[in-house]
Amino acid sequence: MSYVITPAPHSTVLVANSNDLFPVHRIYCVGRNYAAHAREMGGNPEREPPFFFCKPADAVVPVPAGETIALAYPHETTNYHHEIELVVAIGKTGKNITERRAHDHIWGYAVGLDMTRRDLQSALREKNQPWELAKAFDESAPLAPLYPVSRIGHPKAGSIWLKVNGELRQEGRIEHMIWSVTETISHLSRYFELQPGDLIFTGTPAGVGPVVVGDALSGGIDGLGEIAVHSVAA
Ligand code: MN
16 A cells, blocks of 8 residues: 555654654643633633643644744734744653643653734634634744753743843743643643643733834743744745
8 A cells, every 4th residue: 555645744743952852742722721821812811621722743844042033924924923832742642641640741841832813812712613723734833952851850930931133021930820731731641641742832921012124022831941943924
């Protein structure tokens, strides 16, 4: 047997300070996981159960350390937004994972961007329609290199920030997530069997805002390096 068309290449994330690659299986994203961001989105900052959406694996744009990658401004939007996020990479299969065992399933951590067509998201939300057009488009998941748990352990606290053209726009602390990484893994694994290669975007702090052509974005998380992209015309 042979493929009738050429299979797409595997989507990958870089691994920090190495030539290794992490193959991407699925991308899960948590919505509204910082109270101040939940408020700015007009939502409830209280502790409601976490909710999830997905992006396709090939939405990943690997961004090498110290480089700035060009991102084409997406079509069908006039309100393209940045969301800086802590991203968790899963290294071990599991379902119904307990909070206590959740760390055993994590391979590493990275800084990522959940790029969003905010105008479409608002319109879809109003109509109770799914979010794919707003969240799952091409190049909507730029990712800095992954830091393996074997090297850095599990980050418990730290600053998360994003600048646009050198001006601070988003700022928060990862320990202020409404649902912690272990709680998120436990909850998500009730609905999906997590697989090696899965990525979980854990939500963005307050300060999301528009990106226009020509903007330079840089962001980071304490201990996980930085990510830099700039927006170019399609
Ligand atoms: Mn997000």
